[in-house]
Amino acid sequence: MKFICTQCGKAADSATMACHCECGGLFSLPQDHLPLWDKSLIDQKVWSLFRYHAFMNLDADEWKFVSMGEGMTPIVPFNEDVLFKMDFMMPTLSFKDRGAAALVSHMKAIGVKKCVQDSSGNAGVAVAAYCARCGIECEIYVPEGTSPNKISMIEGFGAKAVVVPGSRDHCADVCRSKVEEGAYYANHVYNPYFYEGTKSYIYETFEQLGRLPENIFIELGNGTLFIGAVLAVEHLLRSKAIDKAPNLIAVQSENCAPFMETVEQNADHIVSVDVKPTLAEGIAIGKPARGAEVLEMIRKHSIRVVTAPEAQILECRRQMAAKGFYVEHTTAAALAAYYRYQELYGPTHDALISLCGAGLKSEH
Template sequence: MSLVVGDHFPQLSVEEDNRTMSASSQQRNTPASSVSSLTFQCTSCGHHEPTTTRTPSCPRCGGLWDLEYEPPRFDPTRIDTQEWSQFRYRRYMALDDESWRNITLGEGMTPIVRFNDDILLKMDYFMPTLSFKDRGAAALIAHCQAIGVDSVVQDSSGNAGNSVAAYCGRAGIACEIFVPEGTSPKKIAMIEAHGATVNVVPGSRDHCAQVCRSKVAEQGVYYANHVYNPFFYEGTKTYIYETFEQLGRIPRHILIPVGNGTLYLGAIYALEHLVSSGAIHEMPQIIAVQSEKCDPLLQAVERREPTPVTITPEPTIAEGIAIGEPMRGRQILALAKKHGVRFVHAPENDIMTARAELAAKGVYCEHTTAANLAAYRQYVREFGPTSDCLITMCGAGLKSDH
């Protein structure tokens, strides 16, 4: 299976290339197209609201919002190569205005390195707050600034909260983060350093989310949440656009950790965009990772259920994917069925071994990130040798040493 279309985009003559560069320069100096006419649509009942709404979910049925946005056909010549952040792909992102220019911290542009003959590592912890969540947070907080939000709350196992806190600090937006007990003290320290208030909630990650959402319901504060707000996925889409630009192709296998599915959803949306644009011929094999201690989506796939299975999460060092009740579970599973996604466990006892293996080759990552390599080894045991596999290094190790 080839996912390269090396001759699909015609080579430009010198004259054509100069015209393209001129157009690109004009684009950089022209405000982004307004998406004020776009709307949110409820994933359950279809109700519409303008994207300026402060309501975190459908007021009629409580369903989550999807963003009604159709990006233009992907054309690599329309990437703004003079912008050194993920917003070089802004032509394919739903952005309200030029607020991103005041928000960006240079997120994205992370290298891809070869780990061995079969594995490529996308070094997404080379980010301002040391995790891939900066992709989504930058886009989301740019939206918040554009619509005049002055205070937000968020719940997180650490990384998303840290990202939202950092970009809120940059935007001058007040921020309060809820984290479950057991969250790495270093992640908490980083959140506080950005000026945010941190509330440590006893109990599970899912209970933490419930406590935070109760505050949203009672006080009406803006819920800058990476699961609820679809602007977050406008940022995580860039993981794929960036990979395509860097390699000139898409690897045959893409392994993605799935808790709430923020990277998974953004990646699939972008891959679907590349396919529909003719940039690639077909979807790669997506490998979705869940902890063996917390696997409501994997069990649903095994049982052919359309919704996540009800489970009781057990303690796991892969805290970033310890989500027992993924709010977008139905969407995650529908896309898995549509694209033949394979789910695999990250064996708990293999995570620290994988972390040591990565560190021995210069890659010092957090536990949840090491779970990706542990899951890759498990996938090979189940499905056989797997070459040309892109694995995200989504979080840095120093944050999770506890």
């Protein structure tokens, strides 16, 4: 399998231990060679997201050992307009298992023995779990303020959790200095295998409903769910399985919204923003590493960005719990953003929101 550099276009063997191209650009995996969507290619014997393996870039069959049944999450109505996709029903209780299962399958295939990763929590938990399953040693860097429950899970899987004072962006910088020293970077943003897993969010929805909802709200920090979803929608369009793209809406935190600012200013590059504290820790990314790629997707598909009002997050979390959905704050932020979207653009029917993380992971 070949990686393609998103900056200079040069190809590299995907078995590389390097986390980016020599030019500094991040890698991507080609999509156009994959077969067009065809229901008969769904592997009906596989009860995990790997039932879509025909449409994913994967090395050999490692996933058969690595998979813990992630994906296949139910879609449940919240009210007559909103559907929830229950992505907290995963081995480590967040959607990050979609990407981690694919990434760690790749790592096992190329013989990685030891890795480092930085995360606001959930991706670190997911990578730590799958590494534990495969006997890969791992060290997870998390910013101070990360929920203690997430740190306990990381440690529970036998990984080392390193708490870094300062912002989420600083935490990533500290981790990357370890990568410069030679550690394999099992990072959900850098490594394109992660997106092969998150593509399944859309494939599953399409298979379960037999259609895609009109409005799909996607939490956007670095964009791991966002990029996977866009790649899958583009694939379904290319396959003529759908004749038009759903209205994708990217959700950012009001207190950390680089994509919102960039779109509003119509800037060429991701503008730098002040990152204020937010309850939505999962999407508090001020310097998204794939910012240019995500921005290009936003522009190409005319994707709207909406922010979650900070003051509404706890109320939304209560509302969701009152109907039986116990989610973490970042997830409640998506519902807050849905209400905000309605204020801006009017009644919004047939909407899908990812319940991206479970409530027991956050404190209050």
